[in-house]
Amino acid sequence: MKISCAxxxxxxxxxxxxxxxxxxxxxxxxxxDQLAGWTCTMGDGTVTWSTTDHMASPSSGSMQIDMxxxxxxxxxxxSQCVPVAELYGYILSAWHxxxxxxxxxxxxxxxxxxxxxxxxxxxxxxxxxxxGIGHPIxxxxxxxxxxxxxxxxxxxxxRINLVAWQNNAGEMIRTHIDDVDFRTTTIFRDGFESGxxxxxxx
Numbered sequence: 001m002k003i004s005c006a007x008x009x010x011x012x013x014x015x016x017x018x019x020x021x022x023x024x025x026x027x028x029x030x031x032x033d034q035l036a037g038w039t040c041t042m043g044d045g046t047v048t049w050s051t052t053d054h055m056a057s058p059s060s061g062s063m064q065i066d067m068x069x070x071x072x073x074x075x076x077x078x079s080q081c082v083p084v085a086e087l088y089g090y091i092l093s094a095w096h097x098x099x100x101x102x103x104x105x106x107x108x109x110x111x112x113x114x115x116x117x118x119x120x121x122x123x124x125x126x127x128x129x130x131x132g133i134g135h136p137i138x139x140x141x142x143x144x145x146x147x148x149x150x151x152x153x154x155x156x157x158x159r160i161n162l163v164a165w166q167n168n169a170g171e172m173i174r175t176h177i178d179d180v181d182f183r184t185t186t187i188f189r190d191g192f193e194s195g196x197x198x199x200x201x202x
């Protein structure tokens with residue numbers, strides 16, 4: 001049986017999110033949305049919207065994280081929950097900037113990680129994916145990417161975590177995060193990793 005490319009694309013769109021589509025809400029922190037869609041744990045720090053933009057766009061900005069924790073190896077995290085499909089491949093990346101500002105030690109890292117859950121609202125944890133770690137190169141936007149994950153069996157949602165990590169107690173750090181990207185690399189459901197062929201119709 002022959003099937004046209006248009007019919008195949010239409011079938012994929014009906015079945016779910018198209019491969020290659022960013023699954024995040026407000027991944028670029030545009031002016032109108034600012035930090036909408038992201039939930040942050042504050043602790044010893046603040047998360048604000050900044051006009052500093054990875055692409056220097058006048059209609060966009062970035063997430064700015066400032067930290068001044070009183071303990072070594074402290075972190076501040078912002079996250080977003082998105083739907084995923086079990087056994088699909090996913091890849092997470094972001095851009096980060098550590099400004100060269102007097103009074104900031106900038107001894108830390110930007111970290112990104114995907115956590116997988118068995119329910120639709122990211123409450124029943126299954127496993128964490130690979131961690132992408134970006135080290136500061138001052139006043140230079142740098143891309144950080146985690147290795148590709150396969151969503152574990154039973155996964156229905158994933159929490160995308162953006163983390164600012166402060167190495168030394170009392171030494172303030174600041175990082176900007178922008179253009180976060182989380183997408184599937186899978187076209188067909190079940191590449192036979194599940195141990196069966198139930199997803200394939202003979």
